[in-house]
Amino acid sequence: MVVTPQNPAELTAKDYASDQTVRWCPGCGDYSILAQMKKALASLQVEREKNVFISGIGCSSRFPYYTNTYGMHGIHGRACAIAGGLKMIRPDLTVWVITGDGDGLSIGGNHFIHTIRRNIDINIVLFNNRIYGLTKGQCSPTSEFGKKTKSTPLGSIDFPIHPCTAAIGAEAAFVARSIDVHVKHLAATLEAAARHKGTSFVEVYQNCNIFNDGAYLYATDRQQKFDNILELEHGKPLRFGKNGEKGIRLRGLDVEIVNVGDDGVSESELLVHDEKAATPTLAYLLSRMHYPKFPEPIGIFRSVESPTYDELIHDQIAKAAAAQKPDLDAFFHSGETWTVK
Amino acid sequence: MSTTEEGNQSERRIQEIDSATVRFAGDSGDGMQLVGGQFTTASVFSGNDISTLPDYPAEIRAPAGVLAGVSGFQINFSSHKIHTPGDVIDALFAMNPAALKVNLADLKRGGLLIVNSESFSQDDLEKADYSDNPLEDGSLEDYRIVSIPITSMNRGAVEGLGLDRKAADRCKNFFVLGLAYWIYNRPLDNTLAWIDRKFTKNPALRDANRRTLEAGFHFGETAELFDSSYQVRKAPIAPGTYAKITGNEAVVYGLLAASHLSNKPLFYGSYPITPASDILHQLAGLKQFGVVTFQAEDEIAAVCSAIGAAFGGSLAATGTSGPGVSLKSEAIGLAVMTELPLVIVNVQRGGPSTGLPTKTEQADLFQALFGRHGECPLPVLAASTPADCFTMTIEAARIAMEFMTPVILLTDGYIANGSEPWKIPDLNSLPKINVEYYVDIERFQPYARNERLSRPWAIPGTPDLMHRIGGLEKQHITGAVSYDGENHEYMVKLRQAKIDGVEEDIPNAEIFGDPSGKLLVLSWGGVYGAAQTAVEFVRESGKSVSSVHLKYLNPFPKNLKKILPNFKKILIPELNLGQLRYIIRAHFLIDAIGLNKTQGKPFRVDEIVEAIDRALEAE
Numbered sequence: 001m002v003v004t005p006q007n008p009a010e011l012t013a014k015d016y017a018s019d020q021t022v023r024w025c026p027g028c029g030d031y032s033i034l035a036q037m038k039k040a041l042a043s044l045q046v047e048r049e050k051n052v053f054i055s056g057i058g059c060s061s062r063f064p065y066y067t068n069t070y071g072m073h074g075i076h077g078r079a080c081a082i083a084g085g086l087k088m089i090r091p092d093l094t095v096w097v098i099t100g101d102g103d104g105l106s107i108g109g110n111h112f113i114h115t116i117r118r119n120i121d122i123n124i125v126l127f128n129n130r131i132y133g134l135t136k137g138q139c140s141p142t143s144e145f146g147k148k149t150k151s152t153p154l155g156s157i158d159f160p161i162h163p164c165t166a167a168i169g170a171e172a173a174f175v176a177r178s179i180d181v182h183v184k185h186l187a188a189t190l191e192a193a194a195r196h197k198g199t200s201f202v203e204v205y206q207n208c209n210i211f212n213d214g215a216y217l218y219a220t221d222r223q224q225k226f227d228n229i230l231e232l233e234h235g236k237p238l239r240f241g242k243n244g245e246k247g248i249r250l251r252g253l254d255v256e257i258v259n260v261g262d263d264g265v266s267e268s269e270l271l272v273h274d275e276k277a278a279t280p281t282l283a284y285l286l287s288r289m290h291y292p293k294f295p296e297p298i299g300i301f302r303s304v305e306s307p308t309y310d311e312l313i314h315d316q317i318a319k320a321a322a323a324q325k326p327d328l329d330a331f332f333h334s335g336e337t338w339t340v341k
Numbered sequence: 342m343s344t345t346e347e348g349n350q351s352e353r354r355i356q357e358i359d360s361a362t363v364r365f366a367g368d369s370g371d372g373m374q375l376v377g378g379q380f381t382t383a384s385v386f387s388g389n390d391i392s393t394l395p396d397y398p399a400e401i402r403a404p405a406g407v408l409a410g411v412s413g414f415q416i417n418f419s420s421h422k423i424h425t426p427g428d429v430i431d432a433l434f435a436m437n438p439a440a441l442k443v444n445l446a447d448l449k450r451g452g453l454l455i456v457n458s459e460s461f462s463q464d465d466l467e468k469a470d471y472s473d474n475p476l477e478d479g480s481l482e483d484y485r486i487v488s489i490p491i492t493s494m495n496r497g498a499v500e501g502l503g504l505d506r507k508a509a510d511r512c513k514n515f516f517v518l519g520l521a522y523w524i525y526n527r528p529l530d531n532t533l534a535w536i537d538r539k540f541t542k543n544p545a546l547r548d549a550n551r552r553t554l555e556a557g558f559h560f561g562e563t564a565e566l567f568d569s570s571y572q573v574r575k576a577p578i579a580p581g582t583y584a585k586i587t588g589n590e591a592v593v594y595g596l597l598a599a600s601h602l603s604n605k606p607l608f609y610g611s612y613p614i615t616p617a618s619d620i621l622h623q624l625a626g627l628k629q630f631g632v633v634t635f636q637a638e639d640e641i642a643a644v645c646s647a648i649g650a651a652f653g654g655s656l657a658a659t660g661t662s663g664p665g666v667s668l669k670s671e672a673i674g675l676a677v678m679t680e681l682p683l684v685i686v687n688v689q690r691g692g693p694s695t696g697l698p699t700k701t702e703q704a705d706l707f708q709a710l711f712g713r714h715g716e717c718p719l720p721v722l723a724a725s726t727p728a729d730c731f732t733m734t735i736e737a738a739r740i741a742m743e744f745m746t747p748v749i750l751l752t753d754g755y756i757a758n759g760s761e762p763w764k765i766p767d768l769n770s771l772p773k774i775n776v777e778y779y780v781d782i783e784r785f786q787p788y789a790r791n792e793r794l795s796r797p798w799a800i801p802g803t804p805d806l807m808h809r810i811g812g813l814e815k816q817h818i819t820g821a822v823s824y825d826g827e828n829h830e831y832m833v834k835l836r837q838a839k840i841d842g843v844e845e846d847i848p849n850a851e852i853f854g855d856p857s858g859k860l861l862v863l864s865w866g867g868v869y870g871a872a873q874t875a876v877e878f879v880r881e882s883g884k885s886v887s888s889v890h891l892k893y894l895n896p897f898p899k900n901l902k903k904i905l906p907n908f909k910k911i912l913i914p915e916l917n918l919g920q921l922r923y924i925i926r927a928h929f930l931i932d933a934i935g936l937n938k939t940q941g942k943p944f945r946v947d948e949i950v951e952a953i954d955r956a957l958e959a960e
Contacts, residue, residue, distance in 0.1 A: 048807065072652055073813060080642075084649065089606060332765045
């Protein structure tokens with residue numbers, strides 16, 4: 001059999017479309033994320049067969065069916081664990097985890113933390129719509145305090161978990177955020193995540209137009225978004241507003257919003273973004289900025305290199321094999337043995 | 342069970358015996374497992390067949406001297422083939438009153454009882470809940486008691502080596518071992534060599550252990566406290582090179598062998614749990630074989646990582662005990678649905694819940710067969726002895742990869758920690774496991790099947806075989822998601838037929854004894870040794886009893902349905918309330934009799950002999 005793999009440089013987004021009918025609700029933000037993912041895959045120039053998508057359960061977790069790569073739709077909350085096992089045995093693959101706020105942070109919260117702290121070289125993309133979609137409208141761990149849902153008719157009394165903060169708390173080396181309809185930004189963020197060696201975590205604000213429509217209107221609406229979103233750029237001061245007229249300044253150990261320019265402070269007083277900062281302090285600070293008090297940062301919070309778990313395992317294996325010949329027969333005879341004639 | 346054969350006692354003072362069972366018992370920090378292990382090695386080097394039973398508490402270190410902290414190691418060594426660590430013990434070495442109290446009931450009348458006289462202070466006695474000193478109140482007069490001031494004799498032996506009191510006292514287990522070597526006529530050289538290796542970096546401890554081992558031995562010789570020492574002749578053992586192996590070690594060796602025979606890399610994802618943890622410990626130290634071991638954050642991650650690794654093309658395994666299997670069950674369902682090969686080793690322990698973590702039980706058969714939702718069949722295998730864990734692990738891996746299915750291998754705490762001689766196989770003589778990754782793009786369909794009804798193993802990275810699998814129902818052949826009811830029913834039956842078809846690929850059940858008769862003892866798992874010994878024993882007296890030992894529980898060996906009706910009665914001894922009996926009744930409409938025990942201990946041979954006699958009498 002002769003297989004002539006397609007030159008990855010020639011692949012386009014269309015090559016990544018599977019033969020399955022996409023079955024998300026019309027208008028779902030997932031469509032956009034799927035489209036941007038296909039674009040990102042094409043621009044990564046990785047052989048199609050080297051990409052693997054692993055998911056858990058939920059609307060977002062149907063994602064692997066819709067990409068013409070290898071994929072596994074797993075069980076609720078466990079995609080990170082499945083993906084980790086795959087990556088450990090197959091470091092040659094580009095492994096993606098597609099998860100949602102319920103899947104990844106409720107039932108899968110444990111695996112989320114441990115996968116990140118181990119720094120297994122996989123890419124976790126968390127679709128955050130702040131609601132349970134597939135089970136039809138219960139609150140999720142990212143739902144806001146007081147949220148009224150089917151399971152919280154008097155308002156949720158759970159305080160929400162903040163995905164980027166949680167990831168940074170678990171020592172994530174790559175943390176980013178984007179928005180489903182912010183298409184160019186999203187594709188670029190996914191691509192950057194894939195290029196990062198180690199666990200990369202991308203939170204994507206995603207609209208569920210059935211059960212939580214408009215949850216991110218403040219971030220997507222043309223009139224409001226400039227005041228509510230702050231695009232992070234490495235080495236650039238934190239400015240936002242339609243004309244960049246506002247900025248973020250450090251005050252003690254916290255941040256404050258200031259006006260920039262003639263009627264405000266000079267740009268030199270603003271906090272400058274450093275995604276390469278060795279410590280996660282700045283990334284943490286940024287991840288704590290929430291609407292409506294602050295504009296919410298999108299882009300790469302943190303991107304630093306550190307050894308990956310899969311790399312370390314195979315280093316250990318190589319060293320052990322160099323130190324001790326992998327001779328099974330000799331190993332079986334290596335303990336105390338006796339011979340009966 | 343030993344027959345005494347007097348040697349030329351007056352001169353050599355060595356009595357030849359057929360077999361003996363010895364138990365070392367002390368505090369869990371006293372080094373009893375170590376002493377037992379050394380004694381076992383010395384026994385196999387002397388040519389005996391052996392079987393061992395370590396028994397230790399779940400508490401890591403209970404307060405010294407209390408009943409809860411007693412750790413024991415029992416070994417049966419023999420001049421003939423044996424199957425169990427022995428029912429009653431011939432000699433008990435008790436390091437303190439608590440060890441005496443916990444173990445005395447198993448010492449046979451007239452048995453040798455060696456105690457450390459210096460550990461019977463008022464304080465020690467109180468900790469062991471003794472109101473009177475058993476050494477003085479006459480309660481031990483049925484035994485041949487040898488009371489030795491072990492503590493001070495050991496201190497004397499190690500004096501001048503600069504050890505502090507605590508370190509010196511820690512050596513006293515080797516004094517006891519030396520004494521045991523004298524009593525059973527064993528050479529010291531192997532243990533001396535072991536001490537030299539173990540303590541290369543600490544010459545003082547090396548010398549101390551050497552000295553006290555020899556002191557114990559010489560004490561036996563000179564003290565004239567014993568009528569004689571004993572000699573157990575070599576057992577007739579098949580030629581070959583042997584190693585002593587525990588069940589857990591045998592699982593490790595089996596996984597490595599299966600990886601070698603299938604030419605697939607080994608992945609082992611696990612979460613620590615007694616009594617399965619040693620599998621992880623040992624594999625983690627064998628990285629030179631390319632083994633990827635992963636200590637996961639929980640049991641679910643452990644099995645899921647293995648599923649990911651199986652998807653990636655490795656021989657994937659996870660090992661645990663019953664509570665861990667409970668957590669893994671949803672993921673095992675995923676492996677059934679995705680039809681990926683996976684070996685799940687369940688080292689059974691007393692349950693339910695945390696139950697008896699360090700004690701054995703055989704009560705997870707229902708869990709293995711049925712502990713998942715939906716129609717979720719998979720092959721279930723059970724190892725019979727420590728060494729058999731090697732063979733059955735390879736079998737589990739073979740079936741998993743050849744049939745593309747998860748396989749559950751049941752062992753138990755008793756065989757996992759127990760040891761016996763293992764004839765080291767010639768790797769080249771073991772049959773290869775012929776599994777290839779699928780690469781044929783012309784006909785690739787992820788859920789097409791071969792003659793075994795097994796689907797192709799196409800791994801990520803293979804050009805042009807891109808496909809998606811998952812827990813949702815599959816369309817037959819294409820593997821596309823399907824909610825069609827007719828298709829679901831078809832697939833449910835297909836998955837069942839695939840597992841049923843495994844019976845074509847496994848050996849027939851072997852009958853020990855006559856192919857028909859009054860009674861068949863039907864056993865499974867770690868009950869093998871006791872059941873076999875019992876059946877051998879009753880057959881010697883001419884009773885019409887045969888036995889079949891099952892190592893394949895799902896599906897059953899093909900010939901089982903023909904065997905069972907040839908016997909008037911079927912007795913099923915199990916360490917549970919009758920799980921195999923329930924299955925046998927359901928499968929074959931045969932009213933089997935149960936012999937059931939759930940005390941955290943294996944069967945004694947006499948318990949099964951009695952049950953056989955009862956069943957025969959009740960005719």
